[in-house]
Structures are given as C-alpha cells and as structure tokens.
Amino acid sequence: MSPEEPTAQVSRRLFLRTGALGTAGLLGVSSHAAWSPLLAQRGLLTPDGVFSAVGTALADAVFYTEHFPISPLILHPFQDQLPVPRALTPVALSDVRGWSLPPGPGLGEQSSLRNERHQKWPSQVGYPDPIVYHIELLVRPHSWTTSKVLPIDGEGRPTESFDREGRVFAPGTERTLPPSTIYGFNGTFPGPMINAEYGRPVLVRFVNRLDENPYDLDRQDFGAPDWSFLTHLHNGHTAPESDGNPHYAMTMGPRRMGYLPGSWVDNLYLNWPAGGDEREKQSFFWFHDHRMDHTGSNVYKGMVGLYPIYDPSNGTDMGDERRGLRLPGVRTDRPDGAFDVAYDIPLALHDLRLDDGVTPHHDIHDTQGDFPGTGNPAEHPEWWGTTFFKHFPNHGFVGDVFGVNGVAYPVLQVKRRKYRFRFLDASVARIYELALMSSTQGPRSAASLGYVDDELQGQYRIPDGQQCMRFTQIASDGGLLPFPLVRDSFELWPAKRREVVVDFTRYLDGSPTTKGDVVYLTNVMKMPDGRMWESSSRSSPDAAYKVPILKFVIGDTAPDDSQVPRVLRPLPPLPPRWKDLMPNRLIFEVKRGALGGETEWLINGEPFEPDSVARSLRNPAGRRPLAEQRMGSFNLWEIRNGGGGWVHPFHLHMEEHRTVMRNGRDVTTTPQSGHPDDVSREDLASLDPNGSVVVYRGFRDFVGPYVAHCHNLAHEDHSMMFGWSITP
Incomplete structure (x- = not known):
C-alpha cells in the first residue's frame, strides 16, 4: 500500500469504531481529489488522514440528517395516573x-x-x-399515554399521519398512539x-x-x-x-x-x-x-x-417518620421480604420524541449497517407514533414530550401532608429546572399559543403560572446533605438525583391549601438541544417558558409525624491541608474532537480506549500521571470543560466526591450561587461552559478497572469516557 493512499494512516482503533461499511464510505469520499482543497480550507486535512475528512464539515452530509420529528400533540394531558412503583x-x-x-x-x-x-x-x-x-x-x-393525540407539524398545524398497514390519515384526524x-x-x-x-x-x-x-x-x-x-x-x-x-x-x-x-x-x-x-x-x-x-x-x-x-x-x-431523622415516610414490611414506604416517591424524569412518519432516519449506525432490516436512510411511516431516536452525537438527543415514571404528563393525587420525592433525571441529555407553580387557567398547548419548531418542546405551557410552594432539599447524589436547603427551584442534570420534601398543607404566602387544589411541577429551563440551556433562572430567564410536567391534586388531610430536622448527615472531613495536593492533581479536559463519526467527543484529546487507563494532562508539578490510584488513597482530580459553549454532566464511578474548587475558587465553605449542591457529596460534576471543578475523592475497598465519562449519553457513546483503575 502506497503512502499516498489515505487508508495508510487509519488506526485500527478508528477503523473498528467506524466499521467496515463506514470505512468504505469514507474511502469513497476521500478518494476524490476534488475534496482536498475544500478540506484543507476547513482545516480537516491532518495526520489522521481520511478520518479527519469526515469531521464536522462532512458529518451531516455523509452520516447524519440533523432533523427531528414533531411529536403528535397529546390532547388530554394530566389524566393518566402517575405510576408509583412498588x-x-x-x-x-x-x-x-x-x-x-x-x-x-x-x-x-x-x-x-x-x-x-x-x-x-x-x-x-x-x-x-x-x-x-x-x-x-x-x-x-x-404506552406513554392513553390520551388521543393530534398529529401536528413544525408550525403547530394539523398534519397527516400513518399506520403500520400503510394507510394515510387526513390532517385533523385524532389518533390513539400505538x-x-x-x-x-x-x-x-x-x-x-x-x-x-x-x-x-x-x-x-x-x-x-x-x-x-x-x-x-x-x-x-x-x-x-x-x-x-x-x-x-x-x-x-x-x-x-x-x-x-x-x-x-x-x-x-x-x-x-x-x-x-x-x-x-x-x-x-x-x-x-x-x-x-x-x-x-x-x-x-x-x-x-x-x-x-x-x-x-x-x-x-x-x-x-x-x-x-x-x-x-x-x-x-x-x-x-416516627424514628431517627423523621423524614416523610410510612413503612410497611411485607411477608415476602420486601418493604414499601408511603409518601416517599421516586420521580424519574425523561423526555422522548414520537415518530411523525416523514422524518428521515439517517445516522452513522445506518452507514455502518447496524440495523440492516430498516432500509435506512429512509422515512418510516409504519413507525408513526412510536418512540424515535437518533444517535446523533453533536448535540445530544432531546425530546419534545416530557414524562415521569414512564407516563407523559401524569397526575398524582396527594394528601395534605409532607412528601419525600426522589428526583432522577433519566434523560439522554436534557437538563431541567423545576419549580412548583399554581395556574388559574391551567395548561394550554404551545401550538395554540402560536409557538413553532423548538418552542413546541414540552407541548404545554401555563402562561399564568406562579410559584406557589418551595422545595426543601434534603439529599443530592451522595446522600443526605449536612443540612436542608430551601429552594425556589433546582436544576436536575442527566443522571443526577435530588431529594426534596414538599409540604402540601400550605402555600408560599402561608395560606392553607384546600382539597381539590392543583399544583404543577414545572420545568422553567428551555433547552432546545443537548448543547446547553437557552434560558434558565440563572441565565437569561424566559418568563414565558413554564412547561408543566406533573400535576398534583391535593386531597384529604392525612396524619403526618414527619419533620425536616435542622441537621441531616455530617460530611466526611477534608484534610486540613488539602490544597497541598493541588500541584500533583490529575487533570482531565473534556472537549469536542475534530474527527466526527464515532470519536466526536474526547478527553485530553483522546478517544476512549477500553483496554487502558488514561493519562492526566501535565499538572503544576510538571507530571502526567496515569489515572491509577492505590487502594485506600485519596486525591484531587480536576475536570475541565474545554469550551465551545457546551455543558457536560461528568460522572466518576465508584465513590462520591466533594467539590473543593469551582472555576478556580475555593467553594468548601461558600458555594457559588449556581451550584449550591457543592456543599454536598456528589458522583456527577456539573460543568458549565468553560468551567472547571476540582474534586476530592477516595479510592477504597476494591481494586480493578472503572470509568469516568460525560453523562450526556450521546457524548459518552461517542468517546467522551476514560478508563482508570485502583491498584493494590
């Protein structure tokens, strides 16, 4: 093989990640000399040869169709009961x-x-x-909903729909989702x-x-x-x-x-x-x-x-709730060896899209032939109304329908008492900011309010929504906080957990609730794609973006022996001279790469290699240590956001960490306003654009290989992950 042939510079790792069919396609593109001047102008001709030729400039044309369907409008939200798991x-x-x-x-x-x-x-x-x-x-x-739906287009107008048998339904036809x-x-x-x-x-x-x-x-x-x-x-x-x-x-x-x-x-x-x-x-x-x-x-x-x-x-x-910290919960031990806890409810938030039957299915996994029976790239009218997904790595997948515990826009009947809610963001990329709001007029569809395209995400708004209650946060990723935090709203990043107590007996102004009152769990963070939010309470708030996710209907008064104590669980202490570890800290930078395809996202400029451990960037001591830690040791790791206007929810396996510095500032005593949870232990670091965190964490009790990665799962799946290990 001559040096002029582009495959001469294709590494085995990149070949395997792209796949034989994908590589053949790349060679077909790169073999045309006419591409070279254009690629050179765009900075895509690098030592990585053909793979750089399928970087950002070519990814959309060759591997992706960056277009997402508009889900049919759920006509009767907040009718299906929230599933409360047993x-x-x-x-x-x-x-x-x-x-x-x-x-x-x-x-x-x-x-x-x-x-x-x-x-x-x-x-x-x-x-x-x-x-x-x-x-x-x-x-x-x-089934995501029992409600009838109305197929709509990006302008919010009724549009045609389809079924598996090939029938076409005229615009305006209400349908039941398959x-x-x-x-x-x-x-x-x-x-x-x-x-x-x-x-x-x-x-x-x-x-x-x-x-x-x-x-x-x-x-x-x-x-x-x-x-x-x-x-x-x-x-x-x-x-x-x-x-x-x-x-x-x-x-x-x-x-x-x-x-x-x-x-x-x-x-x-x-x-x-x-x-x-x-x-x-x-x-x-x-x-x-x-x-x-x-x-x-x-x-x-x-x-x-x-x-x-x-x-x-x-x-x-x-x-x-009659013992210990007395947090809300009434326990019932079952004869089968399990136990249930009333008034203690997990809430798994997720977003999804439903196929409109006319959006092309086209991404790199089709190029690789991963789903040969689909005929992709193609439209799929037979999949109308079922969940749509695209592996598209650039932004991270976000949906336009919001669900809780597997149901779109559910309702929960609650008693007049305190509840413990355990929130989980189970979405691929979406970040939420949640508030409790009342509304006199109730939800109105975004389409009926004149919104179009990305503004249709969430499907419903409460234009007259007003905050009516607060959350009392009692726990984060790493368990109970040292002390409760009273929150008007809180952010929930992918994979993060937040536990709160909500008192349904009274409103923010001190007035009592009454039976039949309605409160909406409301998302106030607008995030049209996985890059980052467009508006939130701490960044260019949009007063019109109030999307109800879950409807609470207040019922009868119930006994309540619970309380929220002033002190919850103390933090494990930091060493008095933890800053002495700063020169030898391990440093990892997360950043978008130039290769495109399956290596879109990198850490320290390298894709994930599953058979090795990563190496730190050069630290202030002039070293580049491997990501290997002795069992029983503690250390500082720095995670940097390499920029580009992205946010990254970065997860480190195995033990929780304590954030000690954010953006170069000591936050061990006073956290920055946008990240009050830095007072707690967490397993996921929220990296704002261009931000950085230094975390203190332990490596105890086990030996062997682990990983750290971005929990925007499109980023993780496209190489924003590194291996590390604990050694004896």
Missing part, C-alpha cells in the same frame, strides 16, 4: 437453592461465563449473605424498584432475554444491535465485576461490550459505605445500561431501574 419481591431462599447455578463466592460463580468471582463477599465485611433478586431483560410494548417497543428490566419502564438497606447486601441476577420477541414487536433502529446489556448501579460503591462498566467488560468478564442474549450476570451490591464510614452513606441509586457505544440508546429504550437505599442504623433514615 418494591420488587426478592427470590425465596428455597428457590435460589434450586437454581442449577446458584450465586456464591467461588470462582466461576459470578456469571454464566464461569470465568470470574466476586471480589468481596458480604461475610468479608461482617454482613449476612445477600438478598437475591431476579431481573430479566425483556422486549415489551409500552405502543412503543422497549427493552426493559422485567419488561417495564422504568424497571423494578429495589428498596435496599445498609447492612443488608443485595445480589441481582440479570438475565438477558432480548433475543426473544413474544409480541412480534418492531425493534426499530436503536438499541444495541447485538441485543447485549451491561448494568451499572449508579453510583454504587461496588467492585468492578458488578459495576457494569466498559473498562471492566472489555478487559475481563465478558471481554466484549456487554452480556449477550442467553447469558446472565450476578451483580453484588454490598450496601456497605465506602471505608465503612457512616458519613459515606447514600440514599438513592438507580441502575441503567452501560453497554459501550449504545448506552444512550439502551437507556432511552427503557433500561432504567430504581434503587432507594435506607439507613436503619439507630433508625436514622429507614422509611419510618
């Missing part, structure tokens, strides 16, 4: 013993591959054997909820049955093409073999991107705080897919589950 039933011990391959601590007892063992069994930390759960990955139908296809934990979205407790380990056997399709559903063109999965308990203090991360999966265990159909894996969650330190206890995890390159599509397809974790030590936070 705790999953554990498997009876007698049934577990009857399994042909029961769980255990021995070699080969960690998965169906029979090649790994659990690094630390509960007995090694003085805990009993785990409670066992069985969860299957299933292909199932899912069910969408999900890949769900036990076949639901969100999947099951496991109510866990510290001191009571949990083992979940995840079984892949995604090759089965008993309802003969159309799988469409998103979700891992090989139907594999990799479950991550976000952000459990967990050994690598149970962490569900690609750095482990690609080098150990399955030695591929995920667990294939027919296989199973036992993920062991010790429910043991880092270092055995009571101050490290958390309160709300979630589990989701982490399959390399298709995390976003698998999560959007339904792989989301809930995992509240309670603290029974001295009754501190065990779901019983």
